[in-house]
Amino acid sequence: MALQASVKDDTSFEPKPVGLRRQVSKDEEVISDSSSTSRASGSHGQKVEIRVRHIAAMLGVPEFVYGQPLVHKGAAVREVGDGILLCGVSGAIIQVKSRSRNEGRIDSPEQANRWILKHIERAVRQGRGSKRTIEAHRRAGNPLAVTPVRAMTISASTRFDSEVLLTEDCTHWPTIVVVDHPKNPQVNVPEYPDAFCISLNDWRRLNEHLRSINFLLRYILTALSGRPAKDVRIGCEAERYSSFIATEAKHLSEEIGTERASAFGILPDMKAVSIYRDLIESTWGPNDESLGLPIGDYTDILDFLDDVPVAVQSYTGYWLIYQREQLLGLRRRVSGLTIIVNRPLIYMVDFFDNCPNKKEWLAMLWGLTAVRSMEWRSYKKEESNTLGVGVRVMNDGSEEYSFILIRPGISLPDSLVRQTQWIFGEMDARLLQARQPRVGRNERCPCGSQKKFKRCHGAIR
Numbered sequence: 001m002a003l004q005a006s007v008k009d010d011t012s013f014e015p016k017p018v019g020l021r022r023q024v025s026k027d028e029e030v031i032s033d034s035s036s037t038s039r040a041s042g043s044h045g046q047k048v049e050i051r052v053r054h055i056a057a058m059l060g061v062p063e064f065v066y067g068q069p070l071v072h073k074g075a076a077v078r079e080v081g082d083g084i085l086l087c088g089v090s091g092a093i094i095q096v097k098s099r100s101r102n103e104g105r106i107d108s109p110e111q112a113n114r115w116i117l118k119h120i121e122r123a124v125r126q127g128r129g130s131k132r133t134i135e136a137h138r139r140a141g142n143p144l145a146v147t148p149v150r151a152m153t154i155s156a157s158t159r160f161d162s163e164v165l166l167t168e169d170c171t172h173w174p175t176i177v178v179v180d181h182p183k184n185p186q187v188n189v190p191e192y193p194d195a196f197c198i199s200l201n202d203w204r205r206l207n208e209h210l211r212s213i214n215f216l217l218r219y220i221l222t223a224l225s226g227r228p229a230k231d232v233r234i235g236c237e238a239e240r241y242s243s244f245i246a247t248e249a250k251h252l253s254e255e256i257g258t259e260r261a262s263a264f265g266i267l268p269d270m271k272a273v274s275i276y277r278d279l280i281e282s283t284w285g286p287n288d289e290s291l292g293l294p295i296g297d298y299t300d301i302l303d304f305l306d307d308v309p310v311a312v313q314s315y316t317g318y319w320l321i322y323q324r325e326q327l328l329g330l331r332r333r334v335s336g337l338t339i340i341v342n343r344p345l346i347y348m349v350d351f352f353d354n355c356p357n358k359k360e361w362l363a364m365l366w367g368l369t370a371v372r373s374m375e376w377r378s379y380k381k382e383e384s385n386t387l388g389v390g391v392r393v394m395n396d397g398s399e400e401y402s403f404i405l406i407r408p409g410i411s412l413p414d415s416l417v418r419q420t421q422w423i424f425g426e427m428d429a430r431l432l433q434a435r436q437p438r439v440g441r442n443e444r445c446p447c448g449s450q451k452k453f454k455r456c457h458g459a460i461r
Helices: 044-059 109-139 149-153 156-161 200-210 213-224 237-256 270-282 295-306 310-330 358-380 414-424
Strands: 070-073 076-079 084-087 090-098 175-180 195-199 334-339 344-351 386-393 399-406 426-428 433-435
Touching (some): 044 090, 044 149, 044 175, 044 200, 084 213, 090 109, 090 213, 109 175, 109 195, 195 200, 195 213, 200 213, 200 237, 213 237, 270 310, 295 386, 295 399, 310 334, 310 344, 334 358, 358 399, 358 414
Parallel strands (some): 090 175
Antiparallel strands (some): 070 076, 084 090, 386 399, 426 433
C-alpha cells in the first residue's frame, strides 16, 4: 500500500514554528560552545556566532556543523573562522558579522548600508585567510581538528573521540557570510565568486526550508555558480530561493517522480518531518554520551539520511508512520523498503517481547538489509549504499534503534539469500513489494533445516 504525504500549501519564505528537538527563540542559545565564552559573559558578536551555528545544527544535522579550529601563535590562541560546515569532502567556512542593537538602531539607512558592505568585505577577506590557514596546516602534515556542535555538551573524553581532522583540500570551499544588523536593511552587495552573503533572518528561514546540511551546501554552490542569478540583495533571499527550488524540483522529478518532487520547497507537515528526523537523532546513541557506532560508519549513515530534500523527508516520515501502524495492528514484526533519492532505506520494527535476543535481532536486520541491497543493485544495475534501520519497542514504551550500512560490492552466499527471502519475502524492486519466493517440492527448504521442502515447510503447508 502506498501512503501519500499530504503537505501544506505554503510556498512563502517566512519563519515557521520549529518542531524538532527543541523550539528555539530568537535570542536563545542552548548549545554550549567550547570555543566561545558563555552566554552570560560573551560579547554580542560571540552570541550571534553561536546562534548562526545553532540554527544550522538544530534545523540540519549537528554533527555536520563544527566550532572554530584553534591555532596557537606563541602564547596566544587564535580562532580560525566562526564555524565550519563539513559533509564528506564538501564544506564551507562561516564568517559572522553583527552590529549591536544599541549601535545599530541609531544608524541611518545610509550608515547601515555602509556598515554592511564594509563588514561583508572584511568577512570575505577573513574567510580566505581562514582557508589559507587550514590548508597550510594540512600541507605541513598537522591538520587542524574541529569538534561538531553535537559533541560540545558532552564529556571531554567523548568529545575528543568526536573530533574530525581537516585533511581535505579546502581551497574550493565557499565562505558563508552571515550579517546581522538590527534594521535588517536590503542591500545590494558586490559579486564575490567564493562568498555567499545572507542576513541572519534569512539564514534561519533558509535552514527551516532546507533542513539538510548537504542541501544547504548545494544551495550555496548553486547560487555562486550563477544558477540562480548572483545579484541578490541582502535581506531578499526569497528571490534566489524560489529560483533554486524550481531547478531542484525539475531534477527531483527525474529521480523520484513528479508527484513527490512537486512538493519540494513547500514547508511540509512537521509531524512527518520530525518522525523522519528521529532517525538522525537516534544514530548518536544512548544518553548523548557516545556515538554507539564507529565514527566512519556514523558519519556515512548521517550523510545518507541528511542528503534528502525536506519534501522527501516528509514523504518518508509518513511511510514510517504507516509501518508503525501496521505493527500496532498486527502485533508482530513489520518490515519494508522505500527509496530516498535512489538509495534503499530498509525499516524493520517489532516489539521487544517478540525478539528479546539482541544478537538475533541484529542478525535479521543485517541479512534483510544485505539481501535488499543485492536485489536493488540487480534491478538498477548501479551501486549505492543501503541503510537498514531496526526499531524494537521496549516494554516501557521506549525505542531501541539499530543501524546497518551496507556498502557496494557485498556478496552473499545463496543459502543466506534464500533463507532471508523465505522469512521476509523476495522483493520486486520495480513495485517495491515483497512476495513469497517459489520453492520446488524437491528443493532444500529455505528455512535452513537441510530437509527437502516437501518434508519440511512444504508439508506444513
